Amino acid sequence: MSAPESAPLAPPAVQLAHCAADIVQLSPRRGAHAELQRFASGHALALPPCGRVARATAGLVLAVRPERWLLLAPAAEAGASAAYWQELTRPCALAVDLSGAFTLLYLAGAGARALLTRGCRLDLDPQQFAPGCAAATVIAQVPVTLAAVAHGLLLVTPASTARHLQEWLSISARPSGLDRRADVTVHTLSGDATR
Amino acid sequence: MSGAARIAAGILTDPARPVGFRFDGRAFAGLAGDTLASALLANGQRLIARSFKYHRPRGIVTAGPEEPSALVDVLTASGREPNQLATTLPLCEGLCAVSQNRWPSLHYDLLAFNDRLARFLPAGFYYKTFMWPARAWERLYEPLIRRAAGLGKLVPRIGAAAAPAETVHHHADVLVVGAGAAGLTAANLLGRCGLRVLLADQDAVLGGGTLLDEGWTAWRQQTGDALAASPSVRILTRSTVVGAYGHGVFGALETLAAPTSSSGLRERLHVIRVRRVLFATGAEERLIALAGNDVPGVMLAGAAHSYLRRYGVAVGCRPAFFVNNDEAYAALFALAAAGISPVAVIDVRAESLAAARARALGMRVYARCLVSAVLGRSSVRAVRITALDGAPLQTVRADSLLLSGGFSPRAALPVQLGGHLGWQERLAAFVPELTPRAGVMAGSARGVAGLAAAARDGAVAAAQIARELGRECEPHAAPPETDLAATPLAALWEVPGPGRAFVDLQNDVTTADVRLACREGYAHLEHMKRYTTHGMATDQGRIGGLLGSAVLAQARGQTLAEVGALRPRPFAQPVPFAALAGSEVGAHFKPQRRLPLHDWHAAHGASFVSTGLWLRPLVYAQEGGWEPVLREARAVRQGVGVTDVSTLGKIDVQGADAVRFLDVVYANTFSTLAVGRARYGIMLREDGMLFDDGTTARLAAEHFLVTTTTANAAAVLEHLEFHRQSTCAQLDVTLTDVADQWAQFAIAGPRARELLARIVDADVANAAFPFMAAGAVRAAGVAARLFRISFSGELAFELAVPAHCARTVWEALQSAGRTLGLLPYGLDALNTLRIEKGHVTGAELNGNTSAHDLGFGRMLKPQGDFIGRTLSARPALQSGERLQLVGVRPLDRARRLRNGMHLLASSGASEGYVTSSTPSTELPGWLGLALLSGGRARIGTRLTARSELHGEEVAVEILSPHMLDPENVRVRA
Numbered sequence A: 001m002s003a004p005e006s007a008p009l010a011p012p013a014v015q016l017a018h019c020a021a022d023i024v025q026l027s028p029r030r031g032a033h034a035e036l037q038r039f040a041s042g043h044a045l046a047l048p049p050c051g052r053v054a055r056a057t058a059g060l061v062l063a064v065r066p067e068r069w070l071l072l073a074p075a076a077e078a079g080a081s082a083a084y085w086q087e088l089t090r091p092c093a094l095a096v097d098l099s100g101a102f103t104l105l106y107l108a109g110a111g112a113r114a115l116l117t118r119g120c121r122l123d124l125d126p127q128q129f130a131p132g133c134a135a136a137t138v139i140a141q142v143p144v145t146l147a148a149v150a151h152g153l154l155l156v157t158p159a160s161t162a163r164h165l166q167e168w169l170s171i172s173a174r175p176s177g178l179d180r181r182a183d184v185t186v187h188t189l190s191g192d193a194t195r
Numbered sequence B: 001m002s003g004a005a006r007i008a009a010g011i012l013t014d015p016a017r018p019v020g021f022r023f024d025g026r027a028f029a030g031l032a033g034d035t036l037a038s039a040l041l042a043n044g045q046r047l048i049a050r051s052f053k054y055h056r057p058r059g060i061v062t063a064g065p066e067e068p069s070a071l072v073d074v075l076t077a078s079g080r081e082p083n084q085l086a087t088t089l090p091l092c093e094g095l096c097a098v099s100q101n102r103w104p105s106l107h108y109d110l111l112a113f114n115d116r117l118a119r120f121l122p123a124g125f126y127y128k129t130f131m132w133p134a135r136a137w138e139r140l141y142e143p144l145i146r147r148a149a150g151l152g153k154l155v156p157r158i159g160a161a162a163a164p165a166e167t168v169h170h171h172a173d174v175l176v177v178g179a180g181a182a183g184l185t186a187a188n189l190l191g192r193c194g195l196r197v198l199l200a201d202q203d204a205v206l207g208g209g210t211l212l213d214e215g216w217t218a219w220r221q222q223t224g225d226a227l228a229a230s231p232s233v234r235i236l237t238r239s240t241v242v243g244a245y246g247h248g249v250f251g252a253l254e255t256l257a258a259p260t261s262s263s264g265l266r267e268r269l270h271v272i273r274v275r276r277v278l279f280a281t282g283a284e285e286r287l288i289a290l291a292g293n294d295v296p297g298v299m300l301a302g303a304a305h306s307y308l309r310r311y312g313v314a315v316g317c318r319p320a321f322f323v324n325n326d327e328a329y330a331a332l333f334a335l336a337a338a339g340i341s342p343v344a345v346i347d348v349r350a351e352s353l354a355a356a357r358a359r360a361l362g363m364r365v366y367a368r369c370l371v372s373a374v375l376g377r378s379s380v381r382a383v384r385i386t387a388l389d390g391a392p393l394q395t396v397r398a399d400s401l402l403l404s405g406g407f408s409p410r411a412a413l414p415v416q417l418g419g420h421l422g423w424q425e426r427l428a429a430f431v432p433e434l435t436p437r438a439g440v441m442a443g444s445a446r447g448v449a450g451l452a453a454a455a456r457d458g459a460v461a462a463a464q465i466a467r468e469l470g471r472e473c474e475p476h477a478a479p480p481e482t483d484l485a486a487t488p489l490a491a492l493w494e495v496p497g498p499g500r501a502f503v504d505l506q507n508d509v510t511t512a513d514v515r516l517a518c519r520e521g522y523a524h525l526e527h528m529k530r531y532t533t534h535g536m537a538t539d540q541g542r543i544g545g546l547l548g549s550a551v552l553a554q555a556r557g558q559t560l561a562e563v564g565a566l567r568p569r570p571f572a573q574p575v576p577f578a579a580l581a582g583s584e585v586g587a588h589f590k591p592q593r594r595l596p597l598h599d600w601h602a603a604h605g606a607s608f609v610s611t612g613l614w615l616r617p618l619v620y621a622q623e624g625g626w627e628p629v630l631r632e633a634r635a636v637r638q639g640v641g642v643t644d645v646s647t648l649g650k651i652d653v654q655g656a657d658a659v660r661f662l663d664v665v666y667a668n669t670f671s672t673l674a675v676g677r678a679r680y681g682i683m684l685r686e687d688g689m690l691f692d693d694g695t696t697a698r699l700a701a702e703h704f705l706v707t708t709t710t711a712n713a714a715a716v717l718e719h720l721e722f723h724r725q726s727t728c729a730q731l732d733v734t735l736t737d738v739a740d741q742w743a744q745f746a747i748a749g750p751r752a753r754e755l756l757a758r759i760v761d762a763d764v765a766n767a768a769f770p771f772m773a774a775g776a777v778r779a780a781g782v783a784a785r786l787f788r789i790s791f792s793g794e795l796a797f798e799l800a801v802p803a804h805c806a807r808t809v810w811e812a813l814q815s816a817g818r819t820l821g822l823l824p825y826g827l828d829a830l831n832t833l834r835i836e837k838g839h840v841t842g843a844e845l846n847g848n849t850s851a852h853d854l855g856f857g858r859m860l861k862p863q864g865d866f867i868g869r870t871l872s873a874r875p876a877l878q879s880g881e882r883l884q885l886v887g888v889r890p891l892d893r894a895r896r897l898r899n900g901m902h903l904l905a906s907s908g909a910s911e912g913y914v915t916s917s918t919p920s921t922e923l924p925g926w927l928g929l930a931l932l933s934g935g936r937a938r939i940g941t942r943l944t945a946r947s948e949l950h951g952e953e954v955a956v957e958i959l960s961p962h963m964l965d966p967e968n969v970r971v972r973a
Helices: A033-042 A080-089 A112-116 A159-172 A186-192 B036-042 B110-116 B125-129 B136-148 B181-192 B208-212 B214-229 B301-311 B329-337 B353-360 B412-416 B451-468 B511-519 B525-532 B545-556 B577-581 B598-603 B627-638 B658-665 B713-725 B752-757 B803-820 B827-837
Strands: A014-019 A021-028 A052-055 A060-065 A068-074 A093-097 A102-108 A134-139 A142-149 A152-158 A178-180 B014-023 B026-032 B071-076 B079-085 B095-099 B165-177 B197-200 B233-236 B239-244 B249-255 B267-279 B283-285 B298-300 B319-323 B344-347 B365-367 B369-375 B382-387 B392-397 B400-404 B407-409 B420-424 B429-433 B502-504 B607-611 B614-619 B641-644 B649-654 B678-684 B690-700 B703-708 B734-737 B742-748 B774-779 B782-787 B796-802 B883-890 B902-904 B910-919 B926-933 B942-947 B952-959
Touching: A014 A112, A014 A159, A014 A186, A021 A033, A021 A080, A021 A102, A021 B734, A033 A080, A052 A142, A060 A134, A060 A142, A060 A186, A068 A080, A068 A186, A080 A093, A093 B649, A102 A112, A102 A159, A112 A152, A142 A159, A152 A159, B014 B036, B026 B036, B036 B301, B165 B181, B165 B577, B181 B197, B181 B208, B181 B214, B181 B233, B181 B267, B181 B451, B197 B239, B197 B267, B208 B214, B208 B301, B208 B451, B214 B233, B239 B267, B239 B412, B267 B451, B267 B577, B283 B301, B298 B301, B301 B319, B301 B329, B301 B400, B319 B329, B319 B369, B329 B353, B329 B400, B344 B353, B344 B369, B344 B382, B353 B365, B369 B392, B407 B429, B412 B429, B502 B511, B502 B545, B511 B525, B511 B545, B525 B545, B598 B803, B614 B627, B614 B641, B614 B827, B627 B641, B627 B827, B641 B803, B641 B827, B649 B658, B649 B713, B658 B703, B658 B713, B690 B713, B690 B774, B690 B782, B703 B713, B713 B734, B742 B752, B742 B803, B752 B796, B752 B803, B774 B796, B782 B803, B796 B803, B827 B910, B827 B926, B883 B910, B926 B952
Parallel strands: A014 A178, B014 B095, B165 B197, B165 B267, B197 B233, B298 B400, B319 B344, B319 B400, B344 B365
Antiparallel strands: A014 A102, A021 A068, A021 A093, A052 A060, A060 A068, A102 A152, A134 A142, A142 A152, B014 B026, B071 B079, B071 B095, B239 B249, B249 B267, B283 B407, B369 B382, B382 B392, B420 B429, B607 B614, B641 B742, B649 B703, B649 B734, B678 B690, B690 B703, B742 B796, B774 B782, B782 B796, B883 B926, B883 B952, B902 B910, B902 B942, B910 B926, B942 B952
16 A cells, blocks of 8 residues: 555635624523414524524524524614514514624535634534534634534624634635635525525 | 665665755765655664763664654754654655754764763762752752753744644544554444544554565555545544543644645644544564663664565664564564575574574574673674573674564553553563443454454454444455464563663663662652653653563562553653644634724724733824823823723623612612613622622613623623523523624713714713713614713713624714814723723722722612622621722822832831822823722821832822812713
């Protein structure tokens, strides 16, 4: 057997895009979990269980904490989505606008998962972290909510550490590098998710 | 030097690709595929290094990572890297290696004088020698010893952008450690039944022991191809599993780039998480302790076999063999087949099947004999043969001695997992024993002899693991039946006689040192190790560790089984710090949190300071000194300034019981707070000490916004969440971290209202929006929140806007404030302003102060419970002698204060210290805040402030901490 070259694990080029979105955190009032579930179902909003991302009429719904959902919708006027959801769910839930709190990064390409193994402790094998999976984790020492969509991975990270994470992604993607793509919308992601 | 020794084609070397390299300045040529060791041997270079303590000449002893002697410095573009193993260092064009631990040269090392003094330098000599005078320890002895200690020299030249290592995380069903006959078989079978397999091997090629047997070439190729084609198997070569941490977590170090490379990755640390592990790590050949067993040219027999098969290199033309087992004869037969006939074969046993085969080939075998000494200093000249009873027989001229004292299963990783080392007399070795749940052993790692037997054992182990994971292994091609019948070995650890016999070549530990340690009371194996340094350093005593145990056992009059073996801990081989750090170096050592307006601040000349993870504008100037700071602060005092306070912690608190929750976690009352109003609050820890402060605004009946200090933002959120889920679990309240959601700007100064009125749609007059008001507004067209709060002592507002709208609003402020003389101000000016006003921050709110200490005692609510209430009432916390917050000011206005200055009583005793200080914007000279014993009662007195660090002393007066506008006229304006 010939000696294998010390082949770098460098993946093929990975595409990185930003995703502008309104982000609303929805949480049930105390004891109103079932009521919120019923209410959401009635409004064509399937609230997924913890560890899942689901497609919704308006966009995507992420769940990585008990009784907390992040609703991702196309960007509109600041605070408008939160106000809408607060009004709609007032009897049973609380809605908080987090559109400015997080930055959404979309990684695509055959090497996206391999790139993240340089800093992510989760098992990112496509069989284990299949489209529809979501998890809260830490990458490059910063908190990241990771969601698998059909053609890529969505990284939700605090806005203040987003640049650090992007720099880490760029360094870790060497030598192939990151291929910066035009921004995508939540529709792009929700169209992919859970197919 | 002896003659050139490349006598055959190696399976790893390419004769068509010569490689030039340098050793100690001399130019040599090797072949692609060589290691530095094989290339030096091929060039006849025997002398490679000088020993650690006695500076004795040393050569190459092994062919792998267990090498104790052949360590070199490698000169690269990124510096000088010490202690590189010549036996594993891949040869590359331009490699530049130098020998270590010698002066002035390898051949003429003046420090070899130590060897003449060896009788005065036994184990532990420093402990006995450098006893007095005591003061000489730090000034003389320690520097001298440190200078003499160590082998190589580290001279890093790491570029700012260098990222020499990275980390990769893996998950698999099974980790197979070792790619010899057992490991390859097992990985293949496990992969074929669909399990995710990670196969890691320290070597550059797969095969382990099968590489040394031509009969296994086809099997190895076929198995390797199958593994490479398997989608569920991942192969890591040049990857040594260095640590086993339990719960299925392992660490492996992969060596990547050629050492001459000035850029690119050098190492990769693999963090591996698996459900099961199979150790097929093989066994290590052992040294025999005899006089002169460290002379260059003495080598393990298996290593000689490796150099021949892998690189086509013969280590000598006239080798002698000294063995106690049949397996070592494989090297003898291979060398003979290549035309290198032994001058003598010395076997401690009376007879053996392998010896009979050697005799049949016409070799001279000295049965029941020993090698009692190796003659030569820089190279083997001859070996002295004696009978078992010590009677001298013959001295045979030889240019090398190939030794084998038997084999010890590699036990480091299983032992790290809690494995027991069981003594097996038939192997004369300790064999690791693991519970199946902890791990499975296979092949020679558990004492199985022979390649075919190891392969079969690997298959059995794979089947067991597969069953545990709910799979069935399919039968696969049988391995070649090449194993020969063998005669058991005869244990042999030491050949008694005159002369120094080494048990640890790397640390120059002799059999006499081990016996001395025992005589001096260090009779436990681990004590002996620390007294003599046996088994320490880069090789961890892998070829001689058991020899030390055996000599100690003999000295103690016990069996080796009773004495035991050294207990290995992670790491199993040296790991560079760079590999542990990975890419988290330099600017990426820790994350940096950037403000939404970071780029604006940078573009406008801000100097940044790290506060926690945040990068905050310190001052909008690149020059140092107080002038730019005071310019910004005076703009606030006299006109208007704006600062970015987005780093404040912000917690959204909502729910029907939100106000009840706040009454529990705050020491002051919030249930009386009206909607549209804000209140300053203090929070205690459970032990009654002050935890944090900040303002809380009631945005709606069931909706509050809590702000925290920047430093305590995460801790306060954790504290509140803990109590929400435990002590207040029955309450309907939801906490959300909105620190990143809201950018927040403090607009302060007498003209703040005038500025604000230009960009918000609300009436901000005092009557409509009084001090501590809060409400929703639109600012520059953006939905925002406005708070009438002040940290500067001036009329001030804080405007919060969604972070992604921050730039719009901030630039609108800048534009609107241009005619008002608006200046942005940084953290230094913020501090100046708050010190003058007597507001506290982390310097005073330091975890050791109570509410009473900082003058907040009256805020503690008299009725109702709150976190920290009980313990805050401890009598000791009420004492008037505690350090209390005061203001300080030098009597001589031309003199300055410094943070940390001690406040001295007339006796010279320290009674407190300055926590914060600044030149004043309005008063002449400096002002400061201090914590002073019984401080409030001492307002109006005078003390001396002294900084030992700066050699400064100044007389100060003690003031109320509220040194500017104590009536709060300005903030209510």
